[in-house]
Structure formats: C-alpha cells, structure tokens
Amino acid sequence: MTLILGPLYSGKRAFACKLLHCTEEELPKFAVWDVQDRAARAEDLEALAAQLASYPVVIATEVGGGVVPVEAAQRTAREAAGRLNCLLSARADTVVRVFYGLPMVLKGSLSE
Template sequence: MGLLGWSREELEKKAVWDVQDLAPNAEDLEALARRLSDYPVVIATEVGGGVVPADPAERAAREAAGRLSCLLAQRAQTVVRVFCGIPTVLKGALG
C-alpha cells in the first residue's frame, strides 16, 4: 500500500507532478490549471523562495509557477504543503 492507499501504478495514473515546469511555457495559465485540476493529486515544487533571479526570463518563469500554484490551490478541495517530509494542511482536510 502506498500514498493515499494507492499502489505506485495507481498513483502514476491519478497524479501529476512537477507542474511548476509547465507554467513558463503555458499560453493560458487558467486553462492549464483547469486541465491539471482534473487529476486527484497535483504536485508542484515551490520555486519562489530564495534570491530573486537577475534574469528577466527566470523571474517570469518563477512568477508563472507561483501563479499556477495559486490557481490550483483555489480549485483544490485540499492543499497540503510538505516541508522536510512534514505535511501541513493549508486547506481542507486529509482523510
């Protein structure tokens, strides 16, 4: 039994991860968020911490990733932040 009671195979069918990498090339973040929110589990890595990049393209990519995460969180029933392996429920409830 794996995460959420799903096997690895089930998780691979029901989850999408590294969605922050999709944001910089998306023409429409709202449409991307709608499409991704069809998955029961969406995983995004926080890229907004630390020193702000000097390169304008890198700053724009980071902004797009953050905006996508906000759009996904608005649509989600449950939002969990995992930091150092410790989950913190930001919205909704696990279970």
Template sequence: MMLITGPLWSGKRAFACRVLGCTPEELSSRAVWDAQDLAADCENLEALAEELSAREVVLMTEVGAGVVPADPAQRASREAAGRLACLLAARADCVVRVFCGLPLVLKGECAL
C-alpha cells in the first residue's frame, strides 16, 4: 500500500492518478481518500488501519498544522487522524508527501 499525505489541495489525487495510471473517475475504485475523516468517529483505529492498508493507495490530508483547537471534539478528531496516519505509515510499503504538486518520498522506494 502507498500512503500519500499532504496539505489540502496540494495535488495528492493528481499524483495518485499519475502513479496508478488512471483517470480521476477511476481513482475511487483503486484508492481511498480523506482517510482522516474516517478516523474522527472511529472506535478502533487499529482495525481501520488494517482495513485501509488493503487498498492500493490511501490518501490522507494533513490536518491542523500544529494549531490546537479549543473545542474538545475537534482536538480528539485531529488526534485520531494523526494516530491513524502513524498506523498507516507503519503498514505502508511507500509513504509520499505531496506539497505544491511535488512528491517527496518519506519511506520506501516508490516508482514516481
């Protein structure tokens, strides 16, 4: 599994399409995106990470940028997203951060 992470609207989906050789319309059958949203209400992040790691590609938007929200629910959601990202990165063969459309391999060897 390849984990692609980066800020919102940084080019993650376009990069995934390029790596997979698919169109944006075909992407949903080969990848899951917005994985950070799945973490928000999840009671078992380990099980979610295991389920997602069976996909070819997982896209996850970095949230928060270090800003700690005052709302407890938002803090818990961001913490869950961060923990899920760590679990997925540990399972991934390749981790790529995309920023301004530019991929940076963080883990493994990826055919870019």
C-alpha cells in the first residue's frame, strides 16, 4: 500500500492519479481518501488501519498543524487522525508527502 499525505489542496489526488495511471473519475476504484474523517468516527483505529491498508493507495489530509481547537471533540478528532496516519505509515510499503504538488518520498520507493 502507498500512503499519500499532505495538507488540503496540495495535489495529493492528482499525484495518486499519475501514480496509478488513471483519471480522477477512475480513482475510487484504486484509492480511498479523506481517511482523517473516518478516524474521527472510528471506535477502533487499529481495525480501521487494517481495513484501509487493503487499498493500493490511501490518501490522508494532514490535520492539526494550526491553532489548537477550543472544542474537545475537534481536538480528539485531530488526535485520532494523527494516530491513524502513524498506523498507516507503519503498514505502508511507500509513504509520500505531497506539498505544493511536489511528491517527497518518506518511506520506500516509487520505482516500479
């Protein structure tokens, strides 16, 4: 599994399409994204990570880099997203951070 991380609107989906040689319309066949939203609702992050790891590509938006929210539920959701990213990174063969459309390999390799 390849995990693609990055901030909002950083080019993660476009990079995934390039990596998978597919169009954005075809992307749902090969990838899952917005996993940080699933983390906020998950009762068991380990089980969620195992389920998501079955996809060839998982795309996660980085959250929590700004001001800490006042509401406890929002802080809990950010923590869950970060913990899920750690679990997915451990399971992934390749981890890529996309920033301003530039992919940076953090783990593994993109060579075929």
